[in-house]
Amino acid sequence: QKEVEQNSGPLSVPEGAIASLNCTYSDRGSQSFFWYRQYSGKSPELIMFIYSNGDKEDGRFTAQLNKASQYVSLLIRDSQPSDSATYLCAALNQAGTALIFGKGTTLSVSS
Amino acid sequence: DGGITQSPKYLFRKEGQNVTLSCEQNLNHDAMYWYRQDPGQGLRLIYYSQIVNDFQKGDIAEGYSVSREKKESFPLTVTSAQKNPTAFYLCASSISAREPYNSPLHFGNGTRLTVT
Numbered sequence: 001q002k003e004v005e006q007n008s009g010p011l012s013v014p015e016g017a018i019a020s021l022n023c024t025y026s027d028r029g030s031q032s033f034f035w036y037r038q039y040s041g042k043s044p045e046l047i048m049f050i051y052s053n054g055d056k057e058d059g060r061f062t063a064q065l066n067k068a069s070q071y072v073s074l075l076i077r078d079s080q081p082s083d084s085a086t087y088l089c090a091a092l093n094q095a096g097t098a099l100i101f102g103k104g105t106t107l108s109v110s111s
Numbered sequence: 112d113g114g115i116t117q118s119p120k121y122l123f124r125k126e127g128q129n130v131t132l133s134c135e136q137n138l139n140h141d142a143m144y145w146y147r148q149d150p151g152q153g154l155r156l157i158y159y160s161q162i163v164n165d166f167q168k169g170d171i172a173e174g175y176s177v178s179r180e181k182k183e184s185f186p187l188t189v190t191s192a193q194k195n196p197t198a199f200y201l202c203a204s205s206i207s208a209r210e211p212y213n214s215p216l217h218f219g220n221g222t223r224l225t226v227t
Contacts, residue, residue: 043201043218099216103153
């Protein structure tokens with residue numbers, strides 16, 4: 001069973017701080033990785049995806065991928081209370097046919 | 112506006128009854144998916160379909176059935192064989208399941224099913 005693991009949290013950071021969310025995956029054949037944000041009772045929204053080793057930046061968000069360590073992270077700079085949500089990490093399976101999701105990390109940003 | 116429509120938003124059923132959840136998309140996406148989410152859990156894949164008239168089981172397909180007669184529609188039936196059907200059900204689509212670099216999922220708003 002291929003898995004994606006995340007620390008469930010909650011991760012608490014003060015407003016303006018950097019939030020660091022981490023994810024590991026077991027399928028070495030996975031090539032693409034996705035971060036989704038999910039507010040309570042709502043459906044997930046795509047934040048960004050990454051498929052090359054290194055960093056990818058989009059506004060306040062930076063995704064980092066290390067395929068050798070099978071590790072993906074998401075950094076949120078200048079965290080805002082509106083960033084308080086559950087963040088889901090997902091890996092595309094080796095066949096490229098479906099996303100495998102982690103259980104999510106709950107982030108709480110206090111003002 | 113393009114998007115994915117799931118209906119109804121809330122659904123209540125008695126144990127032993129089959130129930131069908133609707134999912135329609137007008138994004139012209141080839142691939143469609145059904146996920147289930149339980150409280151404090153991630154999304155678990157039930158079924159997915161890459162093209163019309165074809166679908167594959169995901170990790171937790173037992174007790175569920177689907178059809179893909181049209182590109183736009185991918186209904187999910189929760190049968191009485193599903194032991195714990197109460198959950199939040201999410202339908203999603205992507206441009207193509209065969210293009211991993213262009214396959215972010217777009218989700219519908221979900222259906223919350225309660226079976227008593």
